[in-house]
Amino acid sequence: MSIVVEGLKKQFGARVAVEGLSFEVKPGEVFGLLGPNGAGKTTTVRMLTGLLVPSGGRAVVCGVELPSTDEGVALRKKVGLLTEQPGLYDRLTARENLRFFIRLHELDEPKAWALAQRYLARFGLSGREDEPVGGFSKGMRQKLAIVRALVHEPEVIFLDEPTSGLDPQSARTVRDAVAELSGEGRTLVLCSHNLAEVERLCTRVAVVKNRLRTVSTLADLRREGLSLEVTLESDATPYVAALSHLPFAPAVTTEGVKLRVNLTDPSHAPDVVAALVRAGARVHSVTRAVRPLEEAYLELVREEDDA
Amino acid sequence: MSFSFARALAVVWKDLLDLRKNKGMLYSMLALPAVIVVMPIGVVATYVARPDDPNLKLMAQYYDLTVNAENATRFLVEKVLNDWFVLYLVMPVFVPILISSHAVAGEKEKRTLEPLLASPITALELVVGKSLASLIPSVIICLIAFVALCIGVDVVAWPLTHSPVLPNTMWTFGVIVISPLFAFFGNGVAVLISARVGDSRQAQQFAGLFVLPLVGLAAGQFGGFLKAGLGYYGLIAGIVLALDVVILLAAQRLFDRERLMSRWG
Numbered sequence: 001m002s003i004v005v006e007g008l009k010k011q012f013g014a015r016v017a018v019e020g021l022s023f024e025v026k027p028g029e030v031f032g033l034l035g036p037n038g039a040g041k042t043t044t045v046r047m048l049t050g051l052l053v054p055s056g057g058r059a060v061v062c063g064v065e066l067p068s069t070d071e072g073v074a075l076r077k078k079v080g081l082l083t084e085q086p087g088l089y090d091r092l093t094a095r096e097n098l099r100f101f102i103r104l105h106e107l108d109e110p111k112a113w114a115l116a117q118r119y120l121a122r123f124g125l126s127g128r129e130d131e132p133v134g135g136f137s138k139g140m141r142q143k144l145a146i147v148r149a150l151v152h153e154p155e156v157i158f159l160d161e162p163t164s165g166l167d168p169q170s171a172r173t174v175r176d177a178v179a180e181l182s183g184e185g186r187t188l189v190l191c192s193h194n195l196a197e198v199e200r201l202c203t204r205v206a207v208v209k210n211r212l213r214t215v216s217t218l219a220d221l222r223r224e225g226l227s228l229e230v231t232l233e234s235d236a237t238p239y240v241a242a243l244s245h246l247p248f249a250p251a252v253t254t255e256g257v258k259l260r261v262n263l264t265d266p267s268h269a270p271d272v273v274a275a276l277v278r279a280g281a282r283v284h285s286v287t288r289a290v291r292p293l294e295e296a297y298l299e300l301v302r303e304e305d306d307a
Numbered sequence: 308m309s310f311s312f313a314r315a316l317a318v319v320w321k322d323l324l325d326l327r328k329n330k331g332m333l334y335s336m337l338a339l340p341a342v343i344v345v346m347p348i349g350v351v352a353t354y355v356a357r358p359d360d361p362n363l364k365l366m367a368q369y370y371d372l373t374v375n376a377e378n379a380t381r382f383l384v385e386k387v388l389n390d391w392f393v394l395y396l397v398m399p400v401f402v403p404i405l406i407s408s409h410a411v412a413g414e415k416e417k418r419t420l421e422p423l424l425a426s427p428i429t430a431l432e433l434v435v436g437k438s439l440a441s442l443i444p445s446v447i448i449c450l451i452a453f454v455a456l457c458i459g460v461d462v463v464a465w466p467l468t469h470s471p472v473l474p475n476t477m478w479t480f481g482v483i484v485i486s487p488l489f490a491f492f493g494n495g496v497a498v499l500i501s502a503r504v505g506d507s508r509q510a511q512q513f514a515g516l517f518v519l520p521l522v523g524l525a526a527g528q529f530g531g532f533l534k535a536g537l538g539y540y541g542l543i544a545g546i547v548l549a550l551d552v553v554i555l556l557a558a559q560r561l562f563d564r565e566r567l568m569s570r571w572g
Contacts, residue, residue, distance in 0.1 A: 046568060049425055050425075051421070051424055051425060051564075051568050052565060052568055053565055071429050071430065071564065073309075073427045073429060074427075076425060076426060076427045077427050081421075081422065081425040083418075083421045083422055083425070085418040085421075086422075087417070087418045087419040087420070087421055087422040087423075088419065089321065089325055089417070089419060090417070091325055091328040091329060092321070092324060092325060092328070096321075096324060100317060100320070100321040101422075101426060103313065103314070103316075103317035103320065104314055104317050104318075104423075104426040104427060104428055105426060105427060106311065106313050106314065106427075132328075145422070148422065
């Protein structure tokens, strides 16, 4: 495993930022950390990259046990972090920005620079090496920050909200760059609240809101619970009342002749059909609907608020 | 835990490169040394231009009643240079404050702190790197300013003295020993304050308050209440050395990576 997390917790004074985190990330996997703003995603990434010391629990990242005894130095040599803000030195050129981090990682400079140039070329930044980065667009800056996170060839790359605050075009170029990295078989942890981004790039996700809500593949997340799509002969609206008393059908929506019924337990599907028939509905078809990711996600992060 | 000098030097390299490209910062760094050098040269030139002015004798006797008319100008030239050294010391305190506040709090302002702390650098390497990047230019500026001051003063005082007035023992001791101690102090104060406030301007304002005791000493000397000399500056050097040790110990304890990250990252 590239990452093993068991009961990880971070507390700032009396405030618990995140607790009860347990998940694993396999080598070569693109793993999503999904959650609303303030859910503890960045705190989790900072713990897993050795920037913050966990208050409880344990984690092993790239074979390094956390909390570490060396101020996280060994860990930070093995992981790369793309922060939400590119955090580049504006007066320095792209070359100087990268050279600074090559030196901080104590790499062989000519070799590391050759690698950096390959990444610069791949991300369309060739020929811009000697320009001050203050003149770069947001998308270019974020791509340069990705090169910086890669220059020491990390085993795991953490991407903390990589497209936050970018215009759609810049966001797309950054997403394409991340997709390329995942295509190379790298282990990536993508921290985001952008569901489309997660859907496009990740294979599995952990949904976090101050504690772990679920760890699942995207397909399983959509299937969690069950939605039925029932097509009737006539307008479905009058039949909503017939389902309102059913405890296992907490949400019913209509659209023309279609009824969408969320079930807490899939075994109650026949009971829904029976209730509709009893109310006089003529049922044409019943299919299992896969929920949109957004619906599954919102349900998960809403749970505790409702409780 | 191992200390990597290479990583600390990487910070020095980056900070000096950034400083070289920051014209506004360079001009503000050079403004104070220019004033510190030009002012005493101007005062000495004024004294030397009118050696027979009876007011000079009165001024000299305000400080020392034994001074007579013949040596009043020479006395005042030496007096102003002895007293001026305390204002020269503002420079090795202030220049590092300017650079360090910008270098440490500036990383927060520009959101470069998180990627920097995500590299393998340790807190101690970062403090050492930032401090060297501030101390090296400060000490160089102070030395250049001293050389310029010596040349300027000797040129304008030559008609009166017919021999070099500077460098003398006190100034040489001060520039080589006391000035670096003050630079270390200014830098330490600025690093500690920068690690705890939100932006470089705030850091400069707080750290700048530490210059005030020097201004107080200068006022005491020019008012005739304090008599500057080798022993006097030696005592100041001893106090600052003790403060440097306190700051070094405090920096090790207070420059906390976790706090920096959770508050400013």
